[in-house]
Amino acid sequence: MGKVIISGEGGQGVRVVSHSLATLLANLGYEVSLLYDYDSAVRGAMSVAHLVFDKEPIANPVVGEADILLKLSDKADGLRAEKTVCEIGLCTDEEIPFGRLGIEQFGKEIFGNMIALGRLMTLVGLEVSNEELAKVLPLKYREENISAVQFGSHLKEEDLGRGLQSRKKREFDFVSEQPGAIGPEAES
Amino acid sequence: MKRLVQGNEAIFLGAIKAGANFFAGYPISPSSEILVLAAEYAARDPGFKFIQSEDELAAANAIIGASLAGAKSFTATSGPGFTLMQEAIGYGHQVEIPTVIVDVQRVGPATGMPTMPAQQDIVQTNYGSSGDYYPLVFYPNSVEECYRYAAAAFSAAEESLSPVIVLSDAFVGHLNEVVDIDAIEVEVVPRSRPPLGTGRRFFTGLAHDEEGKPRTADAMVYREWLSKVKARHKKVAARYSDLEFKENTSTDTLLISYGIVSRVIAPLASEFALFRPIRIFPMMGVELRECAQGYEKIVVIEANDGQYACLVERELKREVIQIPLLGGRINLDLARKGLSEKLERGLP
Numbered sequence: 001m002g003k004v005i006i007s008g009e010g011g012q013g014v015r016v017v018s019h020s021l022a023t024l025l026a027n028l029g030y031e032v033s034l035l036y037d038y039d040s041a042v043r044g045a046m047s048v049a050h051l052v053f054d055k056e057p058i059a060n061p062v063v064g065e066a067d068i069l070l071k072l073s074d075k076a077d078g079l080r081a082e083k084t085v086c087e088i089g090l091c092t093d094e095e096i097p098f099g100r101l102g103i104e105q106f107g108k109e110i111f112g113n114m115i116a117l118g119r120l121m122t123l124v125g126l127e128v129s130n131e132e133l134a135k136v137l138p139l140k141y142r143e144e145n146i147s148a149v150q151f152g153s154h155l156k157e158e159d160l161g162r163g164l165q166s167r168k169k170r171e172f173d174f175v176s177e178q179p180g181a182i183g184p185e186a187e188s
Numbered sequence: 189m190k191r192l193v194q195g196n197e198a199i200f201l202g203a204i205k206a207g208a209n210f211f212a213g214y215p216i217s218p219s220s221e222i223l224v225l226a227a228e229y230a231a232r233d234p235g236f237k238f239i240q241s242e243d244e245l246a247a248a249n250a251i252i253g254a255s256l257a258g259a260k261s262f263t264a265t266s267g268p269g270f271t272l273m274q275e276a277i278g279y280g281h282q283v284e285i286p287t288v289i290v291d292v293q294r295v296g297p298a299t300g301m302p303t304m305p306a307q308q309d310i311v312q313t314n315y316g317s318s319g320d321y322y323p324l325v326f327y328p329n330s331v332e333e334c335y336r337y338a339a340a341a342f343s344a345a346e347e348s349l350s351p352v353i354v355l356s357d358a359f360v361g362h363l364n365e366v367v368d369i370d371a372i373e374v375e376v377v378p379r380s381r382p383p384l385g386t387g388r389r390f391f392t393g394l395a396h397d398e399e400g401k402p403r404t405a406d407a408m409v410y411r412e413w414l415s416k417v418k419a420r421h422k423k424v425a426a427r428y429s430d431l432e433f434k435e436n437t438s439t440d441t442l443l444i445s446y447g448i449v450s451r452v453i454a455p456l457a458s459e460f461a462l463f464r465p466i467r468i469f470p471m472m473g474v475e476l477r478e479c480a481q482g483y484e485k486i487v488v489i490e491a492n493d494g495q496y497a498c499l500v501e502r503e504l505k506r507e508v509i510q511i512p513l514l515g516g517r518i519n520l521d522l523a524r525k526g527l528s529e530k531l532e533r534g535l536p
Contacts, residue, residue: 019192019364026192026366034192034364037516040217040302059454061363062519 001054002124003063005079008072011043013113016138017070018049020117023136024128025053033061039075046075053124068123070116072098085119087112096155102148111141111148118152127153190368195334196221196264196361199290199354201369202338203262204229204236206376208288210259212239212250214269217302218358219292222264244269248276248289252351255287256391258383260342264290267309268298271316277351278317279393283400284417286345286380290338290354292361295516304516305358307447307491311499313353314469320414322421324348324428325469327355329450331365335372337466340428343377348424350417355468357491359448359518421470430466433479441531442483444476444500449489449513453523460487468496473503480504487511489526491518 004021008014015036022034030053039045050063069081071090084093088100096119098112105111114137121128130146137145193201200222203211211226213219223240230238237259241247244265251261265273270291280287293309295301309316313325324344326337338354345352381387390400395410403409432450434457442461445453450464463479465472480486487509488497494510501508511526513519529535 022364023192026190030366032192032364032366035359036362037359038303058365060452060520061365062359062448062452064520 001052001056001058002068003066004051004053004068004070004120004124005063005066005081006049006051006070006072006120007076007079008047008113009043009075010038010041010045010047012047012072013110014038014047014049014072017113017117017120018051020136021120021124021126022051022053024121024126024132025051025124027132027135028126030054031056031058033058035061037076044075048076048079068120070120072113072116083123085116085123098152101151105151106144106148111144114145114148115152115155118149119155120152121149122153122155189370190366192364193331193335193367193369194221194361195328195331195356195363195365196292197225198331198334198367198369199264199338199356199361200225200229202335202374203288203342205335205374206260206339206342207378208260208262208342209235210237210251210254210261211263212241212247212254212261213263213265214241214244214247216244216266216269218294218305218361219264219266219269219290219356221361222290222292244272245276248273249279251287251289252276252280252283252285255285256283256384258379260286260346260379262288262290262342264292266292266294266302267296267300267306267312270309270312274312274316277323278319278321280351281317281321281323281417282319282393282395283391284349285351286342286349287351288338288341288345288354289351290356292356292358294358295514301516303358305360305448305491305518306514306516307355307357307449308495309355310468310490310492310495313355321350322418322425323350323353323469324421324425324467325353325355326428326430326466327447327468328466329360329447329464331363332367332372333466334360335367335369336374337430339374339376343375344424344428346377346380347427348421349380350421353469355447357448358516363448425467425470428467429472429475431472431475431479432462432464432466433475434462435479436461440484442480442486444486444488444496445490446496447491448518449491449523452518452520453489455520456523456527471499471503476500476503480506485509485531487527487530489513489523 038047066081071086084091102112254261295306394402489511497510
């Protein structure tokens, strides 16, 4: 079983990132639950996605402690995870300047969320083709989004300089029977 | 084909499977996806009619009118809108109108916390309108069940000739799960009464005889009518006595929960016995008593301040321990904390 929490604020793309990841996992045959916990303000308020995937039906879709927490803002309190990947300054585990990379690599800060999706995909051991990505990503800026996801999924510590401080390699408690689909975390 | 489906979408698709062809509603979080899907569907299928009404009072009365005219009708709302619909719901019971009302619950009272999940309309489904009536209420806890029990609600409405309620909550409504909708088999009961103009001619919220003519001072006619309605609802309810019971002989404690809370506490099955009503009303008294036998402690965990716990206590005639999960925070840690405080430390 894998448990992921994606935390941000309204307008950052928490729904797009989480739904894209959930759909990719579902397309690979996994049982997936994705649940949204969000404030009523459309922009700027807390937005959290709980994503669970497994080979067996999922009992509890509300994640307590996640395997991975992707933190794009600090609007939500009390989220716990074994590993946290965050925008610079929001955690002390693995900091990645998603927004800055979005601007530098693709011209807009918002592409940082697709870079984050790519990083998440690597952390859960998910490798998919551009064709598979094209099926799940938003139509608008699709090519740029695909490129940003692929950029994020191939991030290396040396690419980032400061900010990427993975504490340790972690593994999920299952290994995919489909090589290359889901499995142990890729080296970062 | 298996795909990721949202709870609210599954409710809409279940309604369509059941033959729904009229929706009226006023948008309100966290139910609005159902209204949006209905609007989109009406744009594609001219046989499906859609009204975005000026408020929830109009929506509830529109689905009653549409039902009288021969449609399988429904609406979707949340707590504050459900409150506004109560007058029409009572009217629907008096006039014996098959229709379906979906209530995706959020934290109240009033506007409350519009996107946060709660289970605070439990009592309102049963006692929100005036007079004596016997509503059938379903409360699914998964996307597949949202589809299944939305369809079942339409069948139960036709069989009971009454407004049937589908309860959900912000978490179940916005929960996405992988399901194969087309593979879910549901029984569809066809339209049961002739449309307006071809059958009964009179419809009134007054007490009435079998032709629908007012009988406002005849106690005998009223009692006979209420008795007949009560018996019909009891018979229909028995057809939908759906529940989930996970026995556990290693514990003296039975946990009762429903909706999203039942999903959240599912991992406790190894430590406690679990009971979940799906047709939550009328109360499943016999089944509840049977399942509760042999358990010294009965605990109701719910996202309100003891609404269902009080009804369980009345049904079992035993003291029930209440664990309320309030303010839109529903998770296993809080449930465990509540169990620890109430069972181990004996806190009130």
